[in-house]
Amino acid sequence: MSVSPMQEAQRLDVARYLRAGYKLVGNHSAVAVCRWTRSALRGERLCYKSWYGIQSHRCLQMTPVLNFCDFACKFCWRMHLPGRFKLPPGWRWDEPEDIINGSIVAQRLLLIGFKGNPKVSRERFLEAMFPRHFTISLDGEPSLYPKLAELVKKVKERNFTAFLVTNGSIPIRLEELVKRDAQPTNLYLSLYGPNKEVFTATADPRIPNAWENVLRSLELLDRFTESRTVLRLTMVKDLNMVDPEGYSKLIKLGNPMFVELKGYTWVGESQKRLPISAMPTIEELEKFAKKLEELTGYKVKVEDDKSRVVMLVRDEDVWERNLKMVEEWRARVAKLDESWRSKVEDFTMEEHGKILYY
Structure with a gap:
């Protein structure tokens, strides 16, 4: 049976994911x-997200929309093939529960080789087999998954934190999260420009009214009273690392708890679109953050030079709330872990599909 050029492009793109170490889950998810x-x-x-209580070895990084995105960002490491925003004929969306279970098994299969690594303690390996954090990011735009609210809700019901990263292109999906009591632990909204012109040049959106949709999503952040709200600025020199005044207006519009400046990294397919000089140094990020500090009243709180991230916080009350959330979560995890620690003496591959509910 012949295949269309679009289907062939999608097949080749998925093959690239497999070579990159992804484990496919169901019809459209991956870990x-x-x-x-x-x-x-x-x-x-550890990852810089330890600022929010993330234990990196217990973090499950996944996407419910592998290879589907409505932006074609210049800094993205992925290929921008035709069809990344089009569903094939006869498409069927998987159920959230199946995605969660499949993701846990996929994570275990990806990590099982660490069991024999002399640098990995048995205790830490077992903890990794029982992840506590679901990072819904990795690839594509998660809000394209129509059952996102149910997925986030079930993730939290299963005693995970839920870190959701969105480009803000589908504000109605964010509204659903609030209306259906499915607020993630952390809601990251990625902002790719200080104004419509720079945003469009950077994100290259494949949908109409993308900028207006992002503005609407910014306005919705204040409704996420149970989430840490984070505005992420991916900074690319000579592209969107400009106009701090414009960014400051958007920060005030969204009123997030935190603002993260993340330096672009010259990897993957982005190397064909951008020069290596587009990578800002940590010093350049610090300088830009200081300008935002002066314009917004947010304060630079912490930074990570390895990941080239600078974080600003709205005020000290927000920072204290974050520390309290971290402390409460650690206490909860310690109690939850008692259940599997008392049952698992030697985790084997044969058991990986048996212990999903904990």
Whole structure:
């Protein structure tokens, strides 16, 4: 049976994901293990998200929309093939419960090789087999998944934190999260420009009214009273690392708890679109953050030079609330872990599909 050029492009793109170490889940989801999970397993450095209580070796990084995105950002490491925003004929969306279970199994399969690594303690390996954090990001735009609210809700019911990253292109999906009592633990809204012109040049949206939709999503952030709200600025030199006054107006519009400046990294397909000089240094990020500090009243709180991230916080009350959330979560995890620690003496591959509910 012949295939269309679009179907062939999608097949080749999925093959690239598999070569990159992704594990496919169901029809449209995937899991991948990031460098910080591997580092944490070996007892080394953690991801900068430890600021919010994330234990990197217990973080499950996944997407419910592999290869579907409504933006074609210039800094993205992925290929921008035709069809990344089009569903094939006869498409069927998987159920949230199946995605969660499949993701846990996929994570375990990806990490099972660490069991024999002399640098990985048995205790830390077992903790990794029982993840506590679902990061809904990795690839594509999660809000394209129509059952996102149900997915977030079930993730939290299963005793995970839920970190959701969105480009803000579908504000109605954010409204659903609030209306259906499905607020994620952390809601990241990625902002790709200080004004419509720069935003369009950077994000290259494939939908109409993308800028207006992002503004609407910013306005919705204040309704997420149970979430940490984070505005993420991916900074690319000579592209969108401009006009701090414009960014400051958008920060005030969204009123997020935190603002993160994340430096672009010259990797993957983005190397064909941008020069290596587009990567800002940590010093350049600090300088830009200081300008935002002066314009918004937000204060630079912490930074991570390895990941090139600078975080600003709205005020000290917000920071204290964050620390309290971290402390409460750690206490809860310690109690939850007692259940599987008392049952699992030697985690084997045969058991990986048996212990999903905990």
